[in-house]
Amino acid sequence: MTDGPTYGFDTLQIHAGARPDPATGARQTPIYQTTAYVFRDAEHAAALFNLQEVGYIYSRLTNPTVAVLQERIATLEGGVGAVCCSSGHAAQIMALFPLMGPGKNIVVSNRLYGGSITQFSQTIHRFGWSAKFVDIDDMDAIKSAIDDDTRAVFCESIANPGGHVADIRAVADVADAAGLPLIVDNTSATPYLCRPIEHGATLVVHSMTKFLTGNGTVTGGVVVDSGSFDWAASDKFPSLSEPEPAYHGLKFAETFGPLAFTFHGIAIGLRDLGMTLNPQAAHYTLMGIETLSLRMQRHVENATKISEWLEKHPAVEGVTYAGLNSSPYHDRAAKVCPRGAGGLFTVALKAGYEGCVKFVEALEIFSHVANLGDTRSLVIHSASTTHRQLTPEQQIAAGAAPNVVRISIGIEEADDLIADLDQALHKANA
Incomplete structure (x- = not known):
């Protein structure tokens, strides 16, 4: 799409980044299933390798199908650029890679997906990095945790699995001040x-x-760059502000300006870490994004109706959905997520750990899987699966206590889902 009118979300989710294929006129973005690309001549090849010209060299770095996906997601998020990679976990490492170094740390919300907590509390130590976990609602705790070696603050907009909604503006103000x-x-x-x-x-x-x-077919991750951060304002981010030996002393922040982080992610991150997204996965994700708004509207509609029903069920101790009037995050969600609080929440059962196991096993429409965000409704008992590696204190802080199940509401008929939940709750309490 060219510069001109400001298009709405529903239009951008279909058209952003995509153009008819110049060789064939194909309207849908082709899957460019190729490893390498022919250079026009030696001068063209040298310019590409020197980052003097943008183009395609090798599909570990750039690929036309992936490039459309990157532009589309960056547009939808309001960023200047994006780098796609092989998984969400890969995206988190890709985001930190240009910022961190041995002895450096990040300040992280203690309300995160269990795998992210493990990645930050255990795995990143192998790089010489560390993480400080804080209550992301406590601005003083965030400020106290930041020291001279801190290089970023990290949180989730809507936390998995507990549905906590972060006050992103307040956290951003603390990060900006530091x-x-x-x-x-x-x-x-x-x-x-x-x-x-x-x-x-x-x-x-x-x-x-x-x-x-949205269809449970691929794994993939993405890092979107706002383009608003001045990486050269201090000496904290030398990978972006100082000369890069591999590119003859080029300074990413000086050369690429707002796109410095994006170019570094491709030219250094994907080049050396190799966390590449394959073009077929990019194609599936592009097709999924074409219906994103329609799906999210249905996810929210169903989640609201079902969470309200669950909250009144005698077998239920509590529901964490931020769309409920009873949620402590209801007012914040209305500001941070004005179109709804998503399709993910947890339910605490009075029957405890064993009741949760019986409940999960009794469900028929809901699939018991370690995933979320599918068109299908999904369920998992986090304490015995995705969060089992955490301590009981960490499980509770992450919203994954032993008597809690995580529910990802799909786009099926809401009344059918309620009937399935009802029969499973009765069996869990038999």
């Missing part, structure tokens, strides 16, 4: 419900595996 970027995982909300960059986020990450693709 001269640090705020990274927001927007997987659960998607840009249809929340655009973290508008609330002050520097970078946005997604597991595209979830709501963006």
Whole structure:
């Protein structure tokens, strides 16, 4: 699409980044299933390798199908650029890679997906990095955790699994005052419900595996760059502000300006880490995004109706959906996610751990899987699966206590889902 009118979300989710194929006129973005690309001549090849010209070299770095997806997601999020990679976890490492170094740390919300907590509390130590976990609602705690070696603040817009909604603007203000970027995982909300960059986020990450693709067919991740952070304002981010030896002393911030982080993600991150998204996965995600707004509207509609029903059920201790009037995050969700609080929440059962196991096993329409954001309704008992590696205190903080199940509401008929939940609750309490 060319510069001109300002298009609405529903139009952009179909057209942004996509153009008819110049060789064939194909309207749908082709799957460019190729490893390498022919250079026009030696001078053209040299210009590409020197980052003097933008183009395609090798599909570990750039691919035309993936490029359309990157432009589309960046447009929907309100960013200047994006880098797609092989998974959501890969996206988190890709986001941190240009910022961190041995001995450096990040300040992280303690309300995160269990795999992210493990990645930040355990795995990143192998890089010499560390994480400080804080209550992301406590601005004083965030400020106290930041020190001279802190390089970023990280949170989720709508936390998986507990449905906590972050006050992104308040967290961004704390990060800005410290001269640090705020990274927001927007997987659960998607840009249809929340655009973290508008609330002050520097970078946005997604597991595209979830709501963006929406059909449970691929794994993928993306890092979206707001283009608003001045990487050269201090000496904290030398990978972006100082000369890069591999490119003859080129300075990314000086050369590429607002696109410095995006170019670094491709030219250094994908080049050396190799966390590449394959073009067929990009194609599936592009097709999923074409219906994103329609799906999210139905997810929200169903989640609202079902959570209200569950909240009144005698076997239920509590429901965490931020769309409920009873939620402590209801008012915040209305500001951060004005189109709805998503399709993900947890339910605490009075029957405890064993009751949760019986409940999950009794469901018929809901699929028991380690995924969320599908068109199908999904369920999992986090304490025994995705969050089992955490301590009981960490499980509770993450919203995954032993008597809690995570529910990802799909786009089926809501009354059918309610009937399935009802019969499973009766069996769990038999």
